[in-house]
Amino acid sequence: MTATETAGRGERVADWLDGRVGIHSLGRKYLRKVFPDHWSFLLGEICLYSFVVLVLTGVYLTLFFHPSMNEVTYHGSYVPLNGVRMSEAYASTLHISFDVRGGLLIRQLHHWAALVFVAGMLTHMMRHFFTGSFRKPREVNWLFGWLLLFLGLFEGLFGYSLPDDLLSGTGLRFVNGALLSVPVVGTYLSMFLFGGEFPGHDVVARFYSLHILLIPGIMAALVVAHLILVVYHKHTQFAGPGRTERNVVGTPFMPVYLAKAGGFFFLVFGALTLVAAVATINPVWVYGPFRPDQVSTGAQPDWYLGFAEGLVRVMPGWEITLWGHTLVLGVLIPVVVFPLLLVFIGIYPFLEARVTGDKREHHLLDRPRNRPVRTAIGAVWISLYLILLAGGGNDIVATRMHLSINTVTWTVRVAVFVLPAVVFVVTRRICLGLQLRDTELVLHGRETGVIKRLPHGEYVEVHQPLDQAELHTLTAHRRQGERVEHEPRPELVEREPRP
Numbered sequence: 171m172t173a174t175e176t177a178g179r180g181e182r183v184a185d186w187l188d189g190r191v192g193i194h195s196l197g198r199k200y201l202r203k204v205f206p207d208h209w210s211f212l213l214g215e216i217c218l219y220s221f222v223v224l225v226l227t228g229v230y231l232t233l234f235f236h237p238s239m240n241e242v243t244y245h246g247s248y249v250p251l252n253g254v255r256m257s258e259a260y261a262s263t264l265h266i267s268f269d270v271r272g273g274l275l276i277r278q279l280h281h282w283a284a285l286v287f288v289a290g291m292l293t294h295m296m297r298h299f300f301t302g303s304f305r306k307p308r309e310v311n312w313l314f315g316w317l318l319l320f321l322g323l324f325e326g327l328f329g330y331s332l333p334d335d336l337l338s339g340t341g342l343r344f345v346n347g348a349l350l351s352v353p354v355v356g357t358y359l360s361m362f363l364f365g366g367e368f369p370g371h372d373v374v375a376r377f378y379s380l381h382i383l384l385i386p387g388i389m390a391a392l393v394v395a396h397l398i399l400v401v402y403h404k405h406t407q408f409a410g411p412g413r414t415e416r417n418v419v420g421t422p423f424m425p426v427y428l429a430k431a432g433g434f435f436f437l438v439f440g441a442l443t444l445v446a447a448v449a450t451i452n453p454v455w456v457y458g459p460f461r462p463d464q465v466s467t468g469a470q471p472d473w474y475l476g477f478a479e480g481l482v483r484v485m486p487g488w489e490i491t492l493w494g495h496t497l498v499l500g501v502l503i504p505v506v507v508f509p510l511l512l513v514f515i516g517i518y519p520f521l522e523a524r525v526t527g528d529k530r531e532h533h534l535l536d537r538p539r540n541r542p543v544r545t546a547i548g549a550v551w552i553s554l555y556l557i558l559l560a561g562g563g564n565d566i567v568a569t570r571m572h573l574s575i576n577t578v579t580w581t582v583r584v585a586v587f588v589l590p591a592v593v594f595v596v597t598r599r600i601c602l603g604l605q606l607r608d609t610e611l612v613l614h615g616r617e618t619g620v621i622k623r624l625p626h627g628e629y630v631e632v633h634q635p636l637d638q639a640e641l642h643t644l645t646a647h648r649r650q651g652e653r654v655e656h657e658p659r660p661e662l663v664e665r666e667p668r669p
């Protein structure tokens with residue numbers, strides 16, 4: 171009897187597959203792949219899992235959502251809107267919310283997952299920014315990630331425009347205003363997007379194709395490319411004993427990482443479902459259907475686009491006339507600044523490499539304090555995002571805190587210039603202070619609080635020297651200005667941590 175004949179059924183299936191798709195050699199190469207262990211790696215996983223949840227719930231929603239702006243009269247089970255004329259898109263969203271089994275839960279899950287997805291991407295991005303993992307050879311992967319963030323912002327905007335309720339219609343009017351402010355081609359762009367005068371009859375159907383097909387397709391391809399590059403480059407890791415620029419220390423993919431990641435997927439899915447089950451989000455039935463002659467008060471985009479709204483709200487309403495054409499600078503300047511703020515982050519790895527002249531490969535991560543200028547730039551970027559977010563909600567801030575809206579708007583106008591400068595200086599000083607503390611710790615050890623009296627009467631505090639591992643971590647970085655020759659590309663060796 172040959173070995174194949176004696177093999178069990180599972181083994182024969184594996185053998186059959188291996189002969190056709192080379193699964194064995196693939197598995198041998200990648201199943202033992204090593205992953206360094208650090209809580210911040212979970213942020214990338216949160217992005218991945220919430221994206222999966224978005225696709226799953228999105229597919230369910232497509233079964234019931236009608237992307238049409240044809241007018242219908244509502245006779246569903248939400249009585250307050252009975253007999254009201256509305257678009258089919260809005261009526262089908264009400265149908266999903268009140269009549270489809272589990273519909274409201276899935277809608278809310280989709281929306282909450284979208285909010286967490288973008289929050290995950292922003293925190294994942296800033297973690298990679300602050301630790302410098304975007305440096306050579308990972309600049310392209312940074313760009314892939316950045317594209318995912320950029321597409322994610324628009325995917326969210328298109329998504330919440332679909333139900334055609336009064337809130338999302340107000341958001342579309344904002345988009346229309348931004349397009350109209352573009353010189354020369356503004357009117358053309360608006361007509362092109364809306365298929366005629368705003369709001370037209372096409373926009374929901376158009377956004378639908380973009381939202382369920384084109385953008386998620388590109389995003390899925392980018393996620394795969396992003397992860398392939400993570401595997402190809404191997405992971406960066408924080409400095410520590412035994413960790414060098416030439417190795418990766420961590421636990422193997424199979425079984426340790428797979429078990430952890432699998433469990434974490436269900437944790438993320440479960441947490442999102444719990445929030446979706448108990449916290450209302452986007453109750454479109456309260457807003458009513460979109461009518462171009464109405465605007466809801468307190469209209470806000472989802473949080474991640476709040477900074478774009480803030481730019482427009484705090485900008486003075488300047489207008490100039492050039493060669494007989496009116497330029498609405500009050501909208502045009504924010505429309506230009508909005509992408510610039512994002513593009514700056516996208517091209518940052520290339521800017522930094524150019525300014526510092528650092529062309530070396532990096533596989534060990536920086537501690538943010540050891541790169542004070544970069545850390546300060548990151549903090550400035552976050553502070554701008556947050557202050558503009560507050561500007562985007564100037565009406566809400568004013569009503570909640572009983573302030574005049576002008577006070578809020580002027581505070582934000584001043585803060586947009588002052589806050590980043592303050593944040594830059596303070597963050598840089600904090601980093602330098604922390605560096606000094608590290609030096610102190612390395613040289614003199616940790617204070618123990620134990621006071622000793624010496625034979626001649628002097629009192630001294632006993633310091634406990636750091637152990638070798640801590641000393642290594644605190645001194646592993648290269649100091650600024652240190653001259654380093656270009657190094658050859660290291661071949662990273664993977665290994666599991668020594669017990």
Ligand code: HEM
Nearest residue numbers: 224225228229231232235281284326329330332382386452
């Ligand atoms: C990757 C990112 C995605 C993001 C950020 C996103 C975001 C959103 C948001 C915020 C809404 C509004 C939900 C609401 O009514 O409260 C929405 C609606 C919708 N999304 Fe997505 N989505 C994504 C992917 C998908 C995918 C992959 C599909 C389908 C395959 C999909 C299908 C839908 C449908 C049909 C609606 C309209 C239904 C409704 O609003 O009740 N989405 N999306």
Ligand code: HEM
Nearest residue numbers: 211214215217218291295298303312315316318319405406
């Ligand atoms: C759909 C969105 C995204 C998903 C699913 C995703 C997923 C991941 C995962 C699972 C990892 C490996 C674990 C880790 O290092 O955290 C990773 C690494 C990385 N991500 Fe993302 N990411 C996304 C968006 C982004 C964004 C917005 C950026 C930055 C602009 C980014 C930049 C990076 C970089 C530079 C690495 C490599 C780091 C290293 O090797 O240590 N990613 N990503």
